[in-house]
Amino acid sequence: MAQKPDFEEELDRLQRRLPVRAARMVHSVRQPSAVRIRAPVAGLLVVGGLFGFLPILGFWMVPLGLALLALDLPFLRPPLVCMLAWLNRSRGQAKTAAGPTPQASLSQGERGTRTGGEL
Numbered sequence: 001m002a003q004k005p006d007f008e009e010e011l012d013r014l015q016r017r018l019p020v021r022a023a024r025m026v027h028s029v030r031q032p033s034a035v036r037i038r039a040p041v042a043g044l045l046v047v048g049g050l051f052g053f054l055p056i057l058g059f060w061m062v063p064l065g066l067a068l069l070a071l072d073l074p075f076l077r078p079p080l081v082c083m084l085a086w087l088n089r090s091r092g093q094a095k096t097a098a099g100p101t102p103q104a105s106l107s108q109g110e111r112g113t114r115t116g117g118e119l
Helices: 007-017 020-030 032-050 061-070 074-098 108-114
Strands: none
Touching (some): 007 074, 020 032, 032 061
């Protein structure tokens, strides 16, 4: 039987895949001292996500807001841990199915010559 996913572990896995700036922001918002910032931001994300049909807002805001709320509301964690585990699994499978990026397939010497301004 597979081990049940842990909320904090799944958030850590997701955070490791984020760009550096976004990962730093998520790390700071996850701190216990950030509850005064986290709750209003999470609420605004959920409400803004309901208006996802508008140009600036998007439906992606709802799960992000719920994940932030789940840090303070334990009853939201079981469904969100399943969603995060699925997201982490599917993103990992999509990356392996896509294969290496063109930049990753170049040797170190080829990278140096390709970045010298040639197109």
